[in-house]
Amino acid sequence: MPIRLEDIPRLITIADIKGEKIFYDLGSGDGRVLIGFARAHKELACSGYEISSFYVFVTNLKARLNRLKNCRAKKADMFTVDVSDADIVYVYPNPKFAKLINEKILKNLKKGTKVISYCFPIVGLTPTKTSDIYGKREIFLYKI
Numbered sequence: 001m002p003i004r005l006e007d008i009p010r011l012i013t014i015a016d017i018k019g020e021k022i023f024y025d026l027g028s029g030d031g032r033v034l035i036g037f038a039r040a041h042k043e044l045a046c047s048g049y050e051i052s053s054f055y056v057f058v059t060n061l062k063a064r065l066n067r068l069k070n071c072r073a074k075k076a077d078m079f080t081v082d083v084s085d086a087d088i089v090y091v092y093p094n095p096k097f098a099k100l101i102n103e104k105i106l107k108n109l110k111k112g113t114k115v116i117s118y119c120f121p122i123v124g125l126t127p128t129k130t131s132d133i134y135g136k137r138e139i140f141l142y143k144i
């Protein structure tokens with residue numbers, strides 16, 4: 001299930017982008033978050049890794065239709081890609097992946113990288129900021 005569209009502005013707000021250049025959505029689904037960030041911040045290179053070829057196609061089509069040159073999706077397993085150059089990483093994790101996300105992805109990020117998680121906290125990290133709607137649909141911001 002994708003993030004609710006009305007929650008994307010909260011993601012963008014909590015990301016508090018100030019000169020960051022590289023954004024990844026790991027498990028980017030239909031690309032709604034990538035499109036949201038790419039539209040809001042044209043200088044931000046927004047890349048998604050997604051296991052479903054169909055979603056990759058849909059995302060890249062949306063990016064073309066919206067004339068967003070700073071947005072693209074690739075078919076890949078998020079647990080094997082290199083995102084060590086990230087300034088911001090966003091995940092909407094399946095809770096059963098929570099441990100894997102920390103072990104396989106986050107340990108390779110550089111100091112200062114922002115990690116944003118939707119609905120589920122990342123095991124082993126303490127958020128620096130959170131945002132919710134009456135206690136629901138929580139967003140967690142972490143800094144590596």
Ligand SMILES: C[S@@+](CC[C@H](N)C(=O)[O-])C[C@H]1O[C@@H](n2cnc3c(N)ncnc32)[C@H](O)[C@@H]1O
Pocket residue numbers: 001002003025026027028029030031032033049050051052055076077078079091092093094118
């Ligand atoms: C909960 S959805 C989130 C979609 C999008 N990030 C959002 O916030 O709307 C999770 C997505 O991760 C994808 N996914 C699951 N396992 C994956 C993996 N190992 N590598 C890449 N994508 C994966 C699914 O196909 C699905 O589109």
